[in-house]
Structures are given as structure tokens and as C-alpha cells.
Amino acid sequence: MEFMYKYDHIDQTLIQERVAQFRDQVARRVQGSLLEDEFKPLRLQNGLYLQRHAYMLRVAIPYGMLHSSQLRTLANIALQYDRGYGHFTTRQNIQFNWVELDRVPDILSELAKVEMHAVQTSGNCIRNITSDPFAGVASDEIVDTRPICELLRQWSTLHPEFAYLPRKFKIAINGAKKDRTVLLCHDVGIELKKNPDSQLVADIFVGGGMGRTPILAEHIRSELDWQSLPSYLTAILRVYNRYGRRDNIYKARIKILVKSLGVAEFARQVEEEWEQLKKSKLHFTLEDWERVAKHFSKPAYKNASAVSRQELLAAVTNSERVAFGRWLERNVQDHQIAGYCSVTLSLKPHGAHAPGDVTSSQMQAIADLADRYSFGELRVTHEQNLVLADVEMSDLVGLWRRANELGLALSNIGLVTDIIACPGGDFCSLANAKSLPIAKAIQERFDDMDYLHEIGDVSINISGCINSCGHHHVGNIGILGVDKDGEEWFQVTLGGSQGNQTAIGKVIGRAFLAQEIPEVIERILTLYIQERYEGEHFFQTYLRLGIEPFKDAAYELHALSKDRV
DSSP states (O other): SSOOOOHHHHHHHHHHHHHHHHHHHHHHHTSSSHHHHHHHHHHHTTEEOOOOEEEEEEEGGGGGGEEHHHHHHHHHHHHHHHHSSSOOOSOOOOEEEEEEEGGGHHHHHHHHTTTTOOTTTTSBBBBBOOEEETTTBBBBBBSSOHHHHHHHHHHHHOOOOGOOOOOOBBBEEEEEEEOOSOOOGSEEEEEEEEOOSSSSEEEEEOBOOOOSSOOOOOOEEEEEGGGGGHHHHHHHHHHHHSSSSOOOOGGSHHHHHHHHHHHHHHHHHHHHHHHHHTSOSSOOHHHHHHHGGGGOOOOOOOOOOOHHHHHHHHHHHTTTTTHHHHHHHHHHHEEESTHHHEEEOOOOSSSSSOOTTTEEEHHHHHHHHHHHHEEEEEEEEETOOEEEEEEGGGGHHHHHHHHTTTTOOOOTSTTTSSEEEOOOTTTTTTTTSSHHHHHHHHHHHHHHHHHHHHSOOOOOOEEESOOOOOOOSSEEEEEEEEEEOOOOOOEEEEEBOOSSSOOOOOEEESSSGGGHHHHHHHHHHHHHHHHOOOOOHHHHHHHHOOOHHHHHTOOTTTOSSSOOO
């Protein structure tokens, strides 16, 4: 029985041939017969970036699904080819920040042995498709998105027509009542559902994105039948490929084209293109579905009984009870199957590593946890954490104790210290500022778990530059690194939100120095606690009060320079 997609002969042959091809390209680059300008597009096609200090390799984790054997390979790569850790990203991938060019083909060869690769994790192509990390197990699920994700992954991989788009192209797919994909912030968002006849259909949203010009995607079609997804997406991409700008990198994303044409005109052109494509054979078939869907069968669940919170708390010692109770509240999610739950392991420690970082030894241990407690399978979340999707409730105490030993049982999911952050200026050559020290300073400032749980749900997202890889635009509190005369400053945005109330935050005013940020965040949160209604989350309080009270609180700082960005 299979719980995730397994390569067939075509998949395996393709990836192995790609490794051999890139090995030759790297050899020619090292020998000097291939110049950097010639090599750059080739390495980007294989997920290899030249960062501030070293090469960075981004490995694809399609729709966030990992097997324990794959995680063990990633752990070995971190140990043998990097500096002993990897970094999980907001797009459910993993990055290795310190790889040596001549060893990259060996890394790709190791990945190929466990059905992994780095294809289309960079470049102006269709990137790794992201989805709900709880797909197939979420209690609020309408449609299991994984078969569609896999079909679209196969359709888009090395697609010759879309290998040189005006700019990178990102797709997210949701199939639950709650949006856990930030659907409206993608070039294309696909909302899967069932129509009144119980047929699988999709609502299509186009033109979302963050970066320099944050825009939420617009709805352009309702109830598209699932078999038409490749033809309809082809129509969208053809319009974009034809009219998207290539003369200005900052105006090249599809969101700019949709905005300039207007959503009605863009949709009209897509429909016109699609009319021609309907006559082609470019559609999914029932045979396609059956070929892929068989890989996502249900595990061999036991006939287990639900265990109440009271029973679980009674199973731990008095000294463990508070910490375990908080973990149950924050890190354990409901499941479709009685007696089971899903558990999120927090990758947001207080220490040397950044949000989303995990060491080689931790990866090995997490793989063991997956084998012991979750049928050997894991998920990567948009928030840079890991999920054990199928945990028997009677195993929760044992799992928590082991995770606690590993430093992975922090009960902060959804709280202030569950920070999303890009690698920033410590690694990225595009960054204006270092985001990781800011994340660490905030985590240290809010180290008191009693206070964290009193504050409740608040998202903080940090980006080191306007490219917004940390998705600061949709954080309840967003922090953006900016440069002024060679010095690092940080803008603060408020009112962002992801999920069913996705919203773009607003800049509150002039920027702050790095050392001022923790105090600014504390003042904003203090006002929130003072003014919130009972049960009201930060975003709700912000909508009710507006930005001005929070802005006033943020700037009530002593000895602030008047010289601001």
C-alpha cells in the first residue's frame, strides 16, 4: 500500500539523465570551458543559486510530502556536503546554503536514488506546486488535493513551451474549508471542490503575488472540471507568455499583466485561447487519475478509540502537565479518522539556527519519529515546520517526550515566536538586511511561554528584501529589511493575514533600527492585549481599531532618531 507518489521508469530515467547532463555542465564550468554567463541558466534549471558566500541548492519537495527515507538522505547531504543542517522554505522545499559546485552533481545523484531532484526550483518556469500540508487527513477537507498536485507536477515538469516564461510562476492548490496555502498570493490559485453533482471541479484565481507590488489574485473562472485543468492552465500561460513583460524584471510577473489589462480583459483572452485548446487532447483522463490516485491510498489505520484531553493529561507527571497541555492545544490537529491526529513539530528554536532550520541529527531523529508514529511519512508546511500526519492519539505522550528531548516540542504553533523568515542578508546576495538576527531577537524577547499563550494567535513574517521570500506582506505583523546609505533599517507592516481572510499589510511609517524592533513589537502587542475583546485575534482587533492606534504605540519610543527611511 502506498501513501505518496512513487516514481515510475519514466520519472527515474528522466531524473538520472538530468543528473548526468548537469555533471557534464559542472565539469566544463570547473575546467573553464563554460563561462559563468553561459552556466548561469543551466545551474538555475537545476536549482543552484550563487549566494553571498557560497552556492545554495534548493531541493524540490512536491506539495510538501516526504518519506522518512528521503529525509534521511537530506540529513546525510547536510552532513556530508553542507554544514550539518538544511533550511525548509515557505514553498515546502529545502535549501542547502553551503554546497561546493563540483560536489553538486553527487548531491543530485544521491537525491535521485530516493526519487528527489532540484528541477524547476528556480528559473523562469513553473515552480514547485504547493498545497495543504494536511491534505488527505484534515478534518475540514473537501477534496484530497494530492492526485491533482501530482498530475499537474507531471504536466509542468520540463514543459518545453513554458521553460522560458517572462518570470517565475507559482501555483497553489487548496481543497479544504480553511485555506492553508495562501492561495490568493500565487500566480495561480486553484480551489478544488465538489459541484452539486459531486463532481470534482476547480475555481481559478490568477495574478496574485508579493514582492515589490503585493497583489491578491482575482477570480476568473468557477467550477472548471478537473480534466480541463491542463488546457485551461495552458491558456493562462500562453496569454502570459505572449504579453508578459520581459524588459523589466520588476514588472514581469503575471500579476502586473492582469492589473494592466484588467481582470475582465485578461479572463476574456484566456477564454478565447481556451476555446482553441478545447479541440486538442490536452486534458486529463480517468486513466490518468487512476494511475496517480492509487499512490495516495489510506494507511492501515487501527480501529483506535479517541483519547480525551483529560485522559492524555492524566498520563503525564505533574511537572509535565502544563507543557504537555500547551503542546496538545497548539501542535495537535484533528484528523479524519477516529483515534488519530496530526502533529506539528516546531522548527522555531531559540538558538543558533534560523526559523525553518533543522540539523542533520534532528532530521535523522524526525525520520525515526515518522517511522514509529506516522507510517514513515512527513509533510512540510508553508510556515516552515514539519507535520506527522497520522499519529495515533494513544501515542501522543510518547511522541511528545521524544520530541521534547530533540528540541522539537515547542508549543508555539501560531504564536508570536512561530516566525516565518527568509535567510536574509546572512546568505542571500539580494537581501538589504539580515532577517535572522531580528527573528532571534524577537524570540528571545518573547521567551516567556505564559505570556506567549496569553497573547494568542499572532503571525510575524520577516523578509530581508522587497522580494518578500519571508512573506512579510501577509503577516499580522510584517518586517521588511531596507537599506539606507549602507545601513540596515526595518519597515513594519500591520494588518496582513493569510488563510480565508488573506490581506496585504500596510506600512505604519518610517523605518526602525534593528535594535528597536523587539521593543516596537512589544508595544504593538501590549496595545492589542489592552484593547482586544474576549476571544478576539490580533487581525480582528486591527480591523476594528484601524492602523493609527498601533502606529502611535509603535512610535512611542525614547531616543529614536528622526532620520527615518
